[in-house]
Amino acid sequence: MFHTKVPGKSFMNREEYRDKVLGCWTGKNIGGTLGAPMEGKRDIFDVTFYTQDLKGHPAPNDDLDLQLVWLRAIEDNGLYRVDERILGEYWLRFITGPWNEYGIGKFNMINGLFPPLSGLCNNGQWKNSNGAWIRSEIWACLFPGEPDEVAPFAWCDACVDHAGDGIYAEIFTAALEAAAFVESDIGKLIEIALARIPADCRVARSVRIAVDEFAAGHDWKTARSRIVEDSADLGWFQAPANVAFTVVGLLWGRGDFGRSICTAVNCGDDTDCTGATCGAVLGILLGRSGIPKEWIEPIGEGIKTVAVNPFQLDVPETLGDLTDRVICCKIEADFENPTLMRLTDGETAVDGELQKRLADGGETAKRVLARSSGELSFPLPYGKFKVEYEKSPVMQPGESQKLRLTFYGCPFDCRAFTAEWQLPEGWTMSPGPQQVLMTRNGAGHSIEVELTAGEFADVMTYLPVELRMSDRNFPSWIAVPFQQTGAVKSEWPDAVDQPAWDALNRRAARRAVMLGRD
Structure with missing residues (x-):
């Protein structure tokens, strides 16, 4: 009640x-x-x-x-x-x-x-x-x-x-x-x-x-x-x-x-x-x-x-x-x-x-x-920049996916917000690696691009993005992560380390005997 x-x-x-x-x-x-x-x-x-x-x-x-x-x-x-x-x-x-x-x-x-x-x-x-x-x-x-x-x-x-x-x-x-x-x-x-x-x-x-x-x-x-x-x-x-x-x-x-x-x-x-x-x-x-x-x-x-x-x-x-x-x-x-x-x-x-x-x-x-698990937000001095993956950060060379880019939380009106991606050789972005969004106090603006992955130099690739506001002389830098498909094993092990478990059980049994609990 x-x-x-x-x-x-x-x-x-x-x-x-x-x-x-x-x-x-x-x-x-x-x-x-x-x-x-x-x-x-x-x-x-x-x-x-x-x-x-x-x-x-x-x-x-x-x-x-x-x-x-x-x-x-x-x-x-x-x-x-x-x-x-x-x-x-x-x-x-x-x-x-x-x-x-x-x-x-x-x-x-x-x-x-x-x-x-x-x-x-x-x-x-x-x-x-x-x-x-x-x-x-x-x-x-x-x-x-x-x-x-x-x-x-x-x-x-x-x-x-x-x-x-x-x-x-x-x-x-x-x-x-x-x-x-x-x-x-x-x-x-x-x-x-x-x-x-x-x-x-x-x-x-x-x-x-x-x-x-x-x-x-x-x-x-x-x-x-x-x-x-x-x-x-x-x-x-x-x-x-x-x-x-x-x-x-x-x-x-x-x-x-x-x-x-x-x-x-x-x-x-x-x-x-x-x-x-x-x-x-x-x-x-x-x-x-x-x-x-x-x-x-x-x-x-x-x-x-x-x-x-x-x-x-x-x-x-x-x-x-x-x-x-x-x-x-x-x-x-x-x-x-x-x-x-x-x-x-x-x-x-x-x-x-x-x-x-x-x-x-x-x-x-x-x-x-309505929030997505496939998004990543980056706090900035003047708002937030969000990258939402169409699939996930896990990609393979030659694969393409859409990215939804959003700038929001800005307290200023009528500024130009620019994102410029520093793409490695072989990586491409359509319509191009630079996006410009107009700011509006209390609102967010989004743009959609398509990224095609090139070769991965390592398991993880971090794409640098330079972010600028039109009335600021300094840039902010972020790194957007991508992981190569098949390069990470995270499932439950196929087999346990039996000798290690046997040793652990023997130690537990010895302690039980010493403490009079057996």
């Missing part, structure tokens, strides 16, 4: 907000710890509680600790100055996890394929996987009740190492979690989130299967089987099925914290992710005060990292510390955007206009979905 309505403005009580944010992080820790032992297994499980001897500590979980890097980026730059390029730089600085899309995104950025290209290129196996939607909570906590405001940040986050359904999955979870601060009906939350992603994407299709099976009165195992069957062509560890498993937990859990996270985990596959996100949603809905103590006491209040370099990151010591730092970021954002839901010492109140936006979906989310 919605809270008391106040016409024209929405407010959230400070203590209620803090309880929900702390509940979010607590639920994240609990669900991730519950699901950790089953991660990657394709069975149906029957867990009802933790299966580990935890001794008061949570399992390490990249789902949570990746968001600590985003927290640092927000604290350093301010929320409204964070974009995909800044998040990419913080990724390179602090994120150590080499797995799957994490490593591919880092590899791409090192080679100049900055976000969103870093999530699109060389990433066919993992671009629709789970690494993005599992880290959506920080954006939801900063935008309580504002699923449309959260969408651009979810896009910027996800595109660092994902494209397509990998991005839609994070927009879905971020929107659902943001709405959960003001709406408690699970069915309505799912519809609110579905309204923010393409109706024909695979995430929406899998979620709809879960919703339809629940409405038909079938059990969760039947729903799980239908989701697995429908996603068989995608393989395991992919976002559509795992987001749907999280939805299965939310629906069949019927608001009960333990039953919800256990149902999500019992579906199998990426179980730490499904359990953690399901736990975060329930934590927002119930607040920390509504999470049963038997789930909190075994893991305590700590944060255990696994995928980040803690040096200079300023990792919060406890979930309470993390909550307080997020709240400070929310308060600072409120100064910049007075339209956001405000914190108050009075009662929580949601006005009718916000309720309407929740149900209908907003223009902001639609503009976000």
Whole structure:
């Protein structure tokens, strides 16, 4: 249900907000710890509680600790100055996890394929996987009740190492979690989130299967089987099925914290992710005060990292510390955007206009979905220059593709903006290597050219472009990246290094014996 309505403005009580944010992080820790032992297994499980001897500590979980890097980026730059390029730089600085899309995104950025290209290129196996939607909570906590405001940040986050359904999955979870601060009906939350992603994407299709099976009165195992069957062509560890498993937990859990996270985990596959996100949603809905103590006491209040370099990151010591730092970021954002839901010492109140936006979906989310993963923006002192690839930066000699070039964000009228490409021998551009655009304050101008690749001197070729404004004597230079087709291998290895794994297992067994755990 919605809270008391106040016409024209929405407010959230400070203590209620803090309880929900702390509940979010607590639920994240609990669900991730519950699901950790089953991660990657394709069975149906029957867990009802933790299966580990935890001794008061949570399992390490990249789902949570990746968001600590985003927290640092927000604290350093301010929320409204964070974009995909800044998040990419913080990724390179602090994120150590080499797995799957994490490593591919880092590899791409090192080679100049900055976000969103870093999530699109060389990433066919993992671009629709789970690494993005599992880290959506920080954006939801900063935008309580504002699923449309959260969408651009979810896009910027996800595109660092994902494209397509990998991005839609994070927009879905971020929107659902943001709405959960003001709406408690699970069915309505799912519809609110579905309204923010393409109706024909695979995430929406899998979620709809879960919703339809629940409405038909079938059990969760039947729903799980239908989701697995429908996603068989995608393989395991992919976002559509795992987001749907999280939805299965939310629906069949019927608001009960333990039953919800256990149902999500019992579906199998990426179980730490499904359990953690399901736990975060329930934590927002119930607040920390509504999470049963038997789930909190075994893991305590700590944060255990696994995928980040803690040096200079300023990792919060406890979930309470993390909550307080997020709240400070929310308060600072409120100064910049007075339209956001405000914190108050009075009662929580949601006005009718916000309720309407929740149900209908907003223009902001639609503009976000119009963004392309095949674009690259370059900030300039006087605006931005964007290159949008018709296909991708990956080309072979003799291949042609169109490039859409856009200059936007310029504060000046009636200036001539010139881009001149320094093409290597054998590379050609039609109608020519120089373009001129007239500037208009508050508007953008685009032009389309066709580039034909010549020979590559290396795996990567960086085409220099000289950019000039008519009233500036100095040029700006950018380098537009291209990668030779077939020169990069990024898929899952054909075979593991078995001797290395055997040695690792022997060391683990020796430690277990020495510590008396065998």
